[in-house]
Amino acid sequence: MFTACQVAFFAGCLALALSCVQAQFFYHQALGLPSTHSFEPANPYQGYATADAHPxxxxxxxxxxxxxxxxxKSxxxxxxxxxxxNLAKASLLTTKEMAVVxxxxxxxxxxxxxxLFKNAGWLSRR
Incomplete structure (x- = not known):
């Protein structure tokens, strides 16, 4: 068990630590960027099962x-x-997804x- 002196010391340390902590808030401020997307496909179905798609x-x-x-199922x-x-539009308007070429x-x-799989032990050796 702690003595009264130790409890008072810990309480003082805790009070000191809590008095030093200040709440900080991050206020998001919008940048002056254009609201349109940087990539606008000419065709909303560009890259899906067309001539430029991967076979x-x-x-x-x-x-x-x-x-x-x-x-x-769906x-x-x-x-x-x-x-x-809408799925094609949402997918093709980002720069993260591209047609597979x-x-x-x-x-x-x-x-x-x-x-590789056989030597790693994931496949049974015949």
Whole structure:
């Protein structure tokens, strides 16, 4: 147990520490930047299953379109033209997402990937 002197000392230290702390607030002030986005595509569907899209993206979109409705969980949601247009617009107006043109991962030989996983112990050795 603490003595009365130790308790008084700790209380004094705590009071001193609390008196030194001041609340600080960050007030967000908007910069004088233009409100329009820096990237405005000419076509709202630019880069999606068009001639400039990666062939595997086009193949995957075609494969997904051939799925039965019961296997496509969100077919009704994404087939709504308003939703599709808004998703494409929101995606293509940012500079973070771009159409896939070159995939670096496709340049790696598949046997090298297999060897990597096998030697790491993630695949069973035959």
């Amino acid at each position: 595997s993206v086009v193949r995957n979109a075609q494969w997904e379109s051939e799925l039965p409705a019961e296997l496509s 077919a009704r949601f994404y087939n709504d033209p308003v939703v599709a247009a 070159h995939r670096e991962a496709e340049k790696i030989p598949r046997d090298q990937v297999y060897k």
